[in-house]
Amino acid sequence: MESGLTSLLSVSIDFETSHLFFPRIIHWIMAVLFVIILATKTIPFLAAVKRGERTLPILGESMDGFRFFGTLALIVAYFYLMAVVGNLFPYTGYGFLFVSMVFVLLMSLMYMHEWTKKGVIIVVINAIVAPSLVWFILAKLFKITLP
Known part of the structure; x- marks a missing residue:
C-alpha cells in the first residue's frame, strides 16, 4: 500500500521539455480566442458587407x-x-x-x-x-x- 501511495504522490519532470508546458497552453488559449473572435465579429461583418449594409473600411478610405x-x-x-x-x-x-x-x-x-x-x-x-x-x-x- 505504501509503494502505491508513494508512486501516486511522486512527480517526475522532463527538464528538456518542461519549459514548453505553459507556452503550449497559452498558444491553444489564444487560438481558441482567435476563432471565437472570427466567429462573433468577422463573419457577421462580412455578411453585412455582402448584403450591402456596410463597406470594407480599407477600400475608399483616405490614408494618412x-x-x-x-x-x-x-x-x-x-x-x-x-x-x-x-x-x-x-x-x-x-x-x-x-x-x-x-x-x-x-x-x-x-x-x-x-x-x-x-x-x-x-x-x-x-x-x-x-x-x-x-x-x-x-x-x-x-x-x-x-x-
Missing part, C-alpha cells in the same frame, strides 16, 4: 501617408540605431535608453494633432521619464542586458 510611412521609418530607424548607439556604450543599455527617448519623442510629436506648449512639454517629459524608468527597471533592478 505621413503618419503611416513615418511610423514605419521610425521603427526601422529605432532598431537600427539602437544597435549602433549600443555599440558606442557597450553593456550599459545606453543604446536602448537614448534611442528610446528620441523614438518616443518623435512618435508622440508625429501623432499630436495640436502642438500646444503644454502638450509639447508633456511629450518631452514623457519621452525622458518613460524610457528612463524602463531602463532603470530592466538594466539596474533585473540586470537584463540591453543594447
